[in-house]
Amino acid sequence: MLELQPDLEHPLTGPFWRASAQQQLAIPGCEQCDRLVWYPREACSHCGAGLYWRTLSGRGTLAAFSVVKRPLFPAFAAFSPYVCALVALEEDPAVRLVSQVVDCDTSQLACDMPLSVVFRELAPDGCKPYLAPLFKPC
Amino acid sequence: MKAEADWGSGTALPDIRGQVAIAGIGETAYSGPSDRTSKGMAAEAIARCVADAGLTPDDIDGIMYSGALGDQFSADDFRAHFGTRHAMWESGDGGGMVWAATAPAQAAEALRSGKARYIVNSFAVDWASKRGAMAGGPGAWHASELIKAQLELPFGWFPQPLYFATFASRHMHEYGTTEAQLGELVTAFRRHANSQPDAVMKDRALSLEDYLNRPHLASPLRVEDCCLISDGGAAYLMTTPERARDLPQRPVSVEGVGHGIIANAPYISQQGDITSTPQHFAAPGAYAMAGLGPADIDVLGIYDCFSITALMQIEDMGFCAKGEGGAFVEGGRLDYQRSRRLGGLPTNTHGGLLSHAYVLGIAHVVELVKQLRGQAANQVDSPQRAAYAGFTADEAGTLILGV
Numbered sequence: 001m002l003e004l005q006p007d008l009e010h011p012l013t014g015p016f017w018r019a020s021a022q023q024q025l026a027i028p029g030c031e032q033c034d035r036l037v038w039y040p041r042e043a044c045s046h047c048g049a050g051l052y053w054r055t056l057s058g059r060g061t062l063a064a065f066s067v068v069k070r071p072l073f074p075a076f077a078a079f080s081p082y083v084c085a086l087v088a089l090e091e092d093p094a095v096r097l098v099s100q101v102v103d104c105d106t107s108q109l110a111c112d113m114p115l116s117v118v119f120r121e122l123a124p125d126g127c128k129p130y131l132a133p134l135f136k137p138c
Numbered sequence: 139m140k141a142e143a144d145w146g147s148g149t150a151l152p153d154i155r156g157q158v159a160i161a162g163i164g165e166t167a168y169s170g171p172s173d174r175t176s177k178g179m180a181a182e183a184i185a186r187c188v189a190d191a192g193l194t195p196d197d198i199d200g201i202m203y204s205g206a207l208g209d210q211f212s213a214d215d216f217r218a219h220f221g222t223r224h225a226m227w228e229s230g231d232g233g234g235m236v237w238a239a240t241a242p243a244q245a246a247e248a249l250r251s252g253k254a255r256y257i258v259n260s261f262a263v264d265w266a267s268k269r270g271a272m273a274g275g276p277g278a279w280h281a282s283e284l285i286k287a288q289l290e291l292p293f294g295w296f297p298q299p300l301y302f303a304t305f306a307s308r309h310m311h312e313y314g315t316t317e318a319q320l321g322e323l324v325t326a327f328r329r330h331a332n333s334q335p336d337a338v339m340k341d342r343a344l345s346l347e348d349y350l351n352r353p354h355l356a357s358p359l360r361v362e363d364c365c366l367i368s369d370g371g372a373a374y375l376m377t378t379p380e381r382a383r384d385l386p387q388r389p390v391s392v393e394g395v396g397h398g399i400i401a402n403a404p405y406i407s408q409q410g411d412i413t414s415t416p417q418h419f420a421a422p423g424a425y426a427m428a429g430l431g432p433a434d435i436d437v438l439g440i441y442d443c444f445s446i447t448a449l450m451q452i453e454d455m456g457f458c459a460k461g462e463g464g465a466f467v468e469g470g471r472l473d474y475q476r477s478r479r480l481g482g483l484p485t486n487t488h489g490g491l492l493s494h495a496y497v498l499g500i501a502h503v504v505e506l507v508k509q510l511r512g513q514a515a516n517q518v519d520s521p522q523r524a525a526y527a528g529f530t531a532d533e534a535g536t537l538i539l540g541v
């Protein structure tokens with residue numbers, strides 16, 4: 001059985017999910033060089049300075065995607081069919097958020113199309129529902 | 139190839155050109171669920187490998203395996219199974235995937251320093267048997283890693299078919315690669331399996347039309363674009379070229395080894411260029427060590443966990459320009475009958491992970507040794523140089539062999 005439950009209290013990744021619960025997209029930024037650092041880590045991968053959780057615009061583009069009609073694992077049945085996506089964030093397109101595209105005609109999806117964040121509750125089997133930053137065409 | 143890129147790097151390896159010879163190979167039968175165990179299959183492959191080299195278990199004083207997987211065949215397992223008592227040099231940096239390519243680099247040092255004279259590298263999996271329970275298997279590590287478990291799985295980006303389905307969409311967007319081109323690669327490997335006696339898919343023909351009529355598993359990939367899940371194992375034996383000359387088989391020489399890794403390892407979602415693989419950083423080192431280039435390779439074994447990863451690695455090894463892999467594989471160019479002289483690039487002549495068996499690359503190396511000996515089922519016309527491209531997603535290894 002796959003464990004999908006986000007841990008809101010985890011010191012490294014919990015802030016991402018706590019922000020999401022407040023309908024905000026936040027990822028770590030550097031206090032010194034101002035660059036985004038993804039995935040979360042103890043210190044800036046560019047300059048070694050400290051990080052803080054920075055709220056972002058929620059805009060980005062579709063870097064890559066896959067339409068999944070049937071879930072590859074039962075755990076994903078709750079949100080299937082779904083469009084799995086890597087989203088390049090507006091503030092730094094080198095940062096790709098793993099997410100989903102929703103509210104779309106899958107035949108119209110194309111890489112580099114603009115997207116904006118939308119918060120949706122996901123509730124896979126065995127999980128407490130969690131509010132997740134997903135994306136829709138804009 | 140791009141000269142420099144900042145999203146990964148090649149690893150400096152000692153120059154071992156001409157210092158290691160592969161003098162023995164052995165394999166089990168390959169299958170779906172079989173109730174065989176990994177260790178039992180490794181023992182069988184090793185026994186055949188040692189016999190193929192004209193040696194006995196008492197001669198083997200070095201053993202390599204994948205230490206990262208708990209069920210591989212160690213020195214203790216060797217002594218218990220073969221009833222030997224002598225000390226053995228052992229290394230957990232062998233096995234399949236990338237390490238099926240790089241094992242000779244570490245073996246060379248052990249041979250040179252006299253720590254070992256005859257070293258077996260083996261790899262075996264029972265993932266077809268274990269699949270139902272999801273015990274182990276290719277997705278297990280990914281689901282247990284903290285960042286992936288917390289920031290990828292909750293969105294459903296798991297397991298590996300989804301990683302490479304998304305990457306494939308990007309390759310198609312940037313370069314115009316088509317599903318039919320992926321199908322050309324898939325069906326070429328399938329044709330090889332159809333005339334390879336021990337291939338799992340030996341009796342399952344697949345035309346390009348069949349392929350295109352199959353539904354997507356995760357667009358743009360179909361089940362046929364994804365590797366099998368298999369039970370099986372294989373092994374190869376390394377020694378010095380001098381000792382290999384006294385053994386019965388035609389020695390196959392290790393000419394070059396390379397290794398590359400992405401900057402954001404192990405997180406391929408953040409890899410700088412998702413239309414490429416770390417093979418971009420591994421192959422140049424192997425070519426430089428061997429004093430060869432892509433034009434010198436007569437037969438290729440490429441880690442085809444997915445059609446798209448094979449296609450990208452063909453580009454990354456310089457057999458064509460980045461982005462031209464789709465056109466390159468069209469028209470049967472990968473078929474074993476299409477030698478380099480005829481404008482082809484015989485690739486995965488045993489059927490690969492897609493159609494032979496998913497034993498994580500160890501059977502690719504065994505197949506290349508057979509090709510260079512002239513013992514392959516789908517024998518390429520007199521190959522002199524072979525290359526194996528190993529891959530774990532965030533790392534790649536390259537092995538160049540010659541006779």
Ligand SMILES: [Zn+2]
Binds near residue numbers: 047
């Ligand atoms: Zn910084």
